[in-house]
Amino acid sequence: MPPSPDPAAAAAGAQTSHRHVDSAHNNKASPLRTVLAEARSNLWSAQPLTCHAIFDPLRDFVFDPALAVAAVLLPPLLSGRPGLEKFIATFLRVAFVLPLSAVYCRTPEATGDGSGGDNARAAAKGAVLYGAPTYKPPSDTKSSFIGAISFAVGAITDVIGLVFNPQKMKKWIDSMSQLKGYLDASGVGDELEEAITKPLLRGRLLDNLKILNDIQERQDADRHVESQLKGDGAGEMEGEVREGHRFMRFATAAYGVEMIKSAIDVEVAAKEMSSHKEAIATHTGLRPEDVRYLYSKDDGEEHILHHFVAVDETTKSVVLALRGTLSLSGAVVDVQGMARDFCLGLAHKGMCEMAEGVWKASGDAINALLAELQDYGLTITGHSLGGGVACLLNIMCHVDKLVGDRKVTCYAFAPPPTYSPCNPDATGDGVMDPPELVAKAIQNCTAYIHDNDAVPFLSIASVRRLALLLDTVDNITEHMWFWERWAIYQEYKEIPGAIFDAVAEAKKSDSKCVDGEAPMMVPARAIVWAKRSVLGKGFEGYLCDPALVAQNTVYVSPDMISDHLCEMYEDALDDLLEQK
Numbered sequence: 001m002p003p004s005p006d007p008a009a010a011a012a013g014a015q016t017s018h019r020h021v022d023s024a025h026n027n028k029a030s031p032l033r034t035v036l037a038e039a040r041s042n043l044w045s046a047q048p049l050t051c052h053a054i055f056d057p058l059r060d061f062v063f064d065p066a067l068a069v070a071a072v073l074l075p076p077l078l079s080g081r082p083g084l085e086k087f088i089a090t091f092l093r094v095a096f097v098l099p100l101s102a103v104y105c106r107t108p109e110a111t112g113d114g115s116g117g118d119n120a121r122a123a124a125k126g127a128v129l130y131g132a133p134t135y136k137p138p139s140d141t142k143s144s145f146i147g148a149i150s151f152a153v154g155a156i157t158d159v160i161g162l163v164f165n166p167q168k169m170k171k172w173i174d175s176m177s178q179l180k181g182y183l184d185a186s187g188v189g190d191e192l193e194e195a196i197t198k199p200l201l202r203g204r205l206l207d208n209l210k211i212l213n214d215i216q217e218r219q220d221a222d223r224h225v226e227s228q229l230k231g232d233g234a235g236e237m238e239g240e241v242r243e244g245h246r247f248m249r250f251a252t253a254a255y256g257v258e259m260i261k262s263a264i265d266v267e268v269a270a271k272e273m274s275s276h277k278e279a280i281a282t283h284t285g286l287r288p289e290d291v292r293y294l295y296s297k298d299d300g301e302e303h304i305l306h307h308f309v310a311v312d313e314t315t316k317s318v319v320l321a322l323r324g325t326l327s328l329s330g331a332v333v334d335v336q337g338m339a340r341d342f343c344l345g346l347a348h349k350g351m352c353e354m355a356e357g358v359w360k361a362s363g364d365a366i367n368a369l370l371a372e373l374q375d376y377g378l379t380i381t382g383h384s385l386g387g388g389v390a391c392l393l394n395i396m397c398h399v400d401k402l403v404g405d406r407k408v409t410c411y412a413f414a415p416p417p418t419y420s421p422c423n424p425d426a427t428g429d430g431v432m433d434p435p436e437l438v439a440k441a442i443q444n445c446t447a448y449i450h451d452n453d454a455v456p457f458l459s460i461a462s463v464r465r466l467a468l469l470l471d472t473v474d475n476i477t478e479h480m481w482f483w484e485r486w487a488i489y490q491e492y493k494e495i496p497g498a499i500f501d502a503v504a505e506a507k508k509s510d511s512k513c514v515d516g517e518a519p520m521m522v523p524a525r526a527i528v529w530a531k532r533s534v535l536g537k538g539f540e541g542y543l544c545d546p547a548l549v550a551q552n553t554v555y556v557s558p559d560m561i562s563d564h565l566c567e568m569y570e571d572a573l574d575d576l577l578e579q580k
Contacts, residue, residue, distance in 0.1 A: 008526040009241070018486060032078065039096065040064065102243045128453045187263050187514055189463060190222055195467035199474045207307040208473045211495055213556040215473075215503050220555060227548040237543045239444050240528050245573040246315070247411040251383040252566040253280040254307055254321040265574070276308075286310055297494035304357045305386060309366055317379040317409070318369050320393075323359065324384030324414075336458050340418065343374035343399040344435045346518040347392055348418040348459075351385070355392040358429035359402060370406055377407035383566055384455055387415030391523050394417065398441035410524075413569050415551050417459040417520035438523075447524040447546065450569045451532050453540075454560040457521040464511065466554040472506040475500060507553070521550035530572035539575045 035053075082172040180189075199205040252263045257279040264283065272282040281288040293309035306323040336350025341350075370376060378397065381392040394410035397403055421438055449456045476499050477485055487493035513519075527544040554560075562568065 006137075020091060023502075029039070030075060030082075030085060030242055032075055032085050032092075033071070035073075035089045036067055036189040039092075040067050040071075050451075052497050056555070066215075069074065087125065089362050094108045098288055148156075155543055161196070169478050175535055177223070177449065187474045187515075188460065191464060191467045195470040195474065202478070203482075203514075204477055204485065207489050208470055209556055210489050211242070211473050211477065211499060212469055212503070213558075215500055216553075216555055219500075219504065219507075220552070223552050223555070224531050224542045224544065226456075227527075227529070227542070227544040227552065229526055229545045235521055237526070237541060240526065241445040241541060241573065241576045243315075244413070244446065244448050244528060244548045245577045247319070247379065247381040248383070248413055248566075248569050248573055249284050250310070250321040250520050251324075251381050251386060251411075251413050253283045254323040254382065254386060255566065256306070256323075259566060262565075280308060280310065284310070284312075285314075286312065289348030291363065294371060296360055297361075298341045302428060303354075304313070304361050305354055305389060307358060307362065307382075307386075308360065311369070311373065311376070312379070315379065316375060317377050318366060318373065319379045320358075320362070320366060320388030320390075322389050322393075324382060326349070331558075337416075337458075339460075339518035341393065342419070343395045344438050345395075346420040346520075348388060348416070348520065351388045351418050352392050354385075354389045354427050355396055358389065358393060359397070363402060364527075369401060370403055377409065379411065380401050381413070382415075383413040383569065384415070384564065387412035390419045391415050391418055391447070394445050395438055395523060398444075399437045408441070409442060412445065412447045412522065412524065414449065414453055414455050414564055414565075415447055415522050415524075416455055417522055419455070419464070419523040420518040420520050421523075443525050445524040448520045448569065449527055449544075449549070450572050451530060451563045452555055452557040452560050454554050455558075455564050456522065456527075456549070457545075457554045459550075460517045461519060462550075462552070462554050464514075466556075468506055468511065469553065471502055472502050476502060490546070503505040519550070521547045528576075530569075530576055539572045541576045541579075 005225060032216065074088070075085075077408045078088065138543075149536050195203065199208055210570045253260055257273055257276055260279045260283045261273060270283055271278070276294060277288050280291050290313070291308060292309045295304065295308065296306045297304065308321055310319045310321070312319050336348070336353075338344040340349040340352060341347075366378065370378065378392040380394050380397070382388075390410050390412045394408060396410040421435070447456070462497045476496070484493070486497055524546050529537045529542045529544045529548055529549075531542060533540055557563075
């Protein structure tokens with residue numbers, strides 16, 4: 001992904017500190033770091049002079065990922081060897097950077113000057129022949145590739161970082177050991193082995209997933225309708241759609257420049273994507289100076305989600321936007337789904353620890369900014385892991401009064417179920433009644449689901465229910481011949497009625513909670529569920545009850561992963577807003 005901008009200077013006096021924390025800048029400057037930083041900056045402030053169809057994808061998927069990995073790997077390896085480092089820096093400049101500069105021409109507008117020389121003449125030629133550098137809205141396929149490449153680069157740098165960060169490696173090992181110990185002690189590991197590992201090794205898993213998908217399409221087709229809010233909470237959702245449409249862009253922007261580029265729906269100038277701060281401003285409609293604080297530090301024992309803080313004059317709020325899973329460190333947090341005491345209830349262990357870590361890292365900066373802006377509130381938003389952490393941080397702000405009496409709101413996109421209030425059922429409706437402060441936090445939170453996205457349904461309870469259904473299917477398919485399963489998979493043969501009946505019966509079973517499991521839900525007043533129209537064009541919006549949504553099983557679908565992407569959420573909210 002494109003490089004992060006330089007750190008902003010700290011403001012004087014009572015003004016809020018405009019800080020940018022970046023691990024790349026926490027190390028002493030070196031010739032090699034300078035060369036790699038310049039190469040990435042030039043790469044993203046330019047466009048090819050010719051053969052765009054070839055050199056644009058090469059920049060996106062080869063050159064920039066290679067530079068990103070080199071920036072993490074090479075400096076630590078060459079630490080303490082200044083002569084060798086200087087030689088390699090010179091070699092890279094001659095063999096890599098200069099040829100790139102010849103292909104990717106920076107226009108005077110991109111460089112910020114009109115200086116003479118060969119580069120300026122080449123840049124002017126490029127501007128005349130091809131226009132100023134711009135980024136066009138990508139296709140759905142390219143958007144998916146960009147997301148995959150971004151995660152791959154994050155994963156590679158994560159693994160490389162482990163080699164040079166013993167504290168981080170110890171944290172990973174401890175977390176995975178805790179997870180394995182929990183799976184073994186609770187029996188959940190045995191359930192997953194029966195439902196997934198055993199049929200996978202015997203070649204039946206894909207058949208079982210396809211059969212369960214076909215059954216769910218018939219039995220659970222109206223799950224969004226059955227989950228709708230009833231009574232006083234039901235009704236129009238124009239406000240929720242409008243606010244969601246705005247803050248989803250903040251949630252996307254938290255991922256970085258590359259993810260923003262995958263989600264843009266209009267052509268933008270290259271200079272508007274030249275840094276993370278510029279890209280955030282472009283995508284959210286803010287001014288660059290409104291982006292007050294960027295956190296992208298990756299070193300240290302504790303992994304903290306990347307995030308940024310911005311001032312939104314339109315909504316009179318200080319916005320804290322949290323990045324979702326874009327690295328293996330984030331995935332480690334995701335799988336730590338055991339219940340832990342948290343703010344008068346139980347919460348997802350990994351995400352509540354992340355919420356505490358984010359506030360520890362940036363809480364002072366947020367409160368300083370709120371002190372400067374007396375009539376502003378705090379809005380917390382995020383997508384995926386960032387959405388789950390946003391929900392829990394919203395509860396923390398209300399219960400622990402982290403920002404005093406300032407209004408705190410939350411907009412969470414694709415959040416997994418993260419919280420279980422522990423008060424008794426005072427109203428007798430079978431739903432836990434949260435304490436007053438938690439109830440206020442829930443009332444100030446709205447969540448969003450896009451069509452068949454699986455993440456908002458992932459909890460220990462729902463995964464166990466899915467494992468039960470897959471095991472139910474496998475108990476029948478294991479007695480079928482291979483060609484019979486293949487015929488069902490290819491839809492040449494109907495699914496036997498016995499499998500439909502067995503799955504329907506399994507759904508009625510009420511398994512007991514195991515240790516570490518709790519009836520988690522998304523802690524929000526309502527969930528806006530954007531479902532594709534049955535006609536295949538546009539979306540229909542449903543305002544749903546989080547408690548009812550939490551009772552759904554993970555829906556097995558071919559698009560259960562692609563529906564989770566940021567650009568999918570933005571497109572759905574665009575469509576819903578146009579209908580209002």
